[in-house]
Amino acid sequence: MSELQPPFKVGALASATGLTVRTLHHYDEIGLLSPSARTPSGHRLYDAHDVQRLQQIQSLRAVGFPLEEIRHLLSSRQVSAQRVIALHLEQLEQRIAEQQALAVRLQRLARHLETAALAPVGDLCRIIEATLMMEQYFTPEQQDAIKARGAMLGEQAIRDVEAAWGEVIPAVREHMARGTPPTDPDLQALARRWKSLVEAFTGGDHAIAASVRRMYDEQHEVINAAHANTPDPAMFAFMATVFAEIGGGPG
Amino acid sequence: MSELQPPFKVGALASATGLTVRTLHHYDEIGLLSPSARTPSGHRLYDAHDVQRLQQIQSLRAVGFPLEEIRHLLSSRQVSAQRVIALHLEQLEQRIAEQQALAVRLQRLARHLETAALAPVGDLCRIIEATLMMEQYFTPEQQDAIKARGAMLGEQAIRDVEAAWGEVIPAVREHMARGTPPTDPDLQALARRWKSLVEAFTGGDHAIAASVRRMYDEQHEVINAAHANTPDPAMFAFMATVFAEIGGGPG
DNA sequence: CTTGCACCTCACGCCGCGTGAGGTCCGAGG
DNA sequence: CCTCGGACCTCACGCGGCGTGAGGTGCAAG
Known part of the structure; x- marks a missing residue:
């Protein structure tokens, strides 16, 4: 029923899915997606089932799952989708929060650098250092107070x-x-x-x-x-x- | 004037800075921070200058610079601190934006899964696939319209x-x-x-x-x-x- | 027969270290 | 004196997800 379509070779499947040939080779290497057939000369042949699996892989990759976990998810159908997604989302949000904290630090740094005019990198390090120390040891109010005194x-x-x-x-x-x-x-x-x-x-x-x-x-x-x-x-x-x-x- | 302090050995410097010995070894390997002296038997000895440089490295690492760039920054003092930070911040914000887009997708997925009740992983993939397709080909209003029709x-x-x-x-x-x-x-x-x-x-x-x-x-x-x-x-x-x-x- | 493209299989490189393995050095205690 | 333990040393592999060759084979067209 599905063998009407001639099987894909790597290059064709790659260009059809937007992946690279190397990626498909990699998926084969790690046992995530092995073509269900080969030509006598060893060329990979992907049939409809393989393509379907690849689409599932792409879907899960698109939402950020690592390959190892994708294999696990696709092999065991016991896992609750909701829990998986929820957990994944939680981790992602934590990463985002960390990076946003970093962004805030960088913005504060940028403001400090504005006042320091033409700072070379040596000064930059000192300012970062000071900024980090400040963060560790002083509350934001105290930081403001210190800055205000400095300006005064x-x-x-x-x-x-x-x-x-x-x-x-x-x-x-x-x-x-x-x-x-x-x-x-x-x-x-x-x-x-x-x-x-x-x-x-x-x-x-x-x-x-x-x-x-x-x-x-x-x-x-x-x-x-x-x-x-x-x-x-x-x-x-x-x-x-x-x-x-x-x-x-x-x- | 600064040789009053006995030089640090790796372990001491590691525990003083909160880094690991391996990290200091690594910095030495890649030429980012080589101790300015060694004992006759080859033990690393870090003097005040080394410690200072390490602090600069830590500062720059703390705001997310890769080691290679840190070395570059510390070797050339021509670079403008502002431009470096601004560029770095820009890249970071782009990464954050990407991850937030991903988070939005995941949240949308989670909502779709709520209505689909006890979805196993196979369904999860189909839903992800559908969601991604929707994003690619339909405007948010159209998506709402389709969902509304489906519910109706x-x-x-x-x-x-x-x-x-x-x-x-x-x-x-x-x-x-x-x-x-x-x-x-x-x-x-x-x-x-x-x-x-x-x-x-x-x-x-x-x-x-x-x-x-x-x-x-x-x-x-x-x-x-x-x-x-x-x-x-x-x-x-x-x-x-x-x-x-x-x-x-x-x- | 040759050209040229698509395919194949190794295998190293990236980034920032963690984690051994296997050996040396050094100060303290027996 | 020897020994013991801890700190130090130098390799070297592993991680994730492929990119990027290198060097060789298969296959259809000119």
């Missing part, structure tokens, strides 16, 4: 603050090495300067200060390894004794 | 129509084989029945009828190969002569 202070002030840290940290390290007691007035003056620098960044927000501390606690290994002249846990501990003397925490 | 007629009526086609087509094929002239009354009666069956599906909508014709024209190879007892171009041509006799087209 201006670029020059920010560079001033960075330069100040560049002086304070080596000085503290000196005192640590010499074993200066927490009661030393020079050290206490340094502690007050430290405190003001922290406040310049946090704007006096204790939650932000706490987040920064948490960030340092969890990331100090990489931070200290990658950037010289950054505080480490020992320095935080040392400064804590000084803050205890002059009263009040670091921020 | 009821399942029994649809099965009746299918059974009717199952009689009409072999009969026509008989006449074709015998060379019956278009003036033959039996054949003309068959043509009128054909016309009514088409109308049962299209609801008299000429646009839908035209789409069906286009679908057959473009897909007849696979349709005829996969399903016995379907009209082919020769049959359409033959019927056209009969419709010319009795006046009016097929639909």
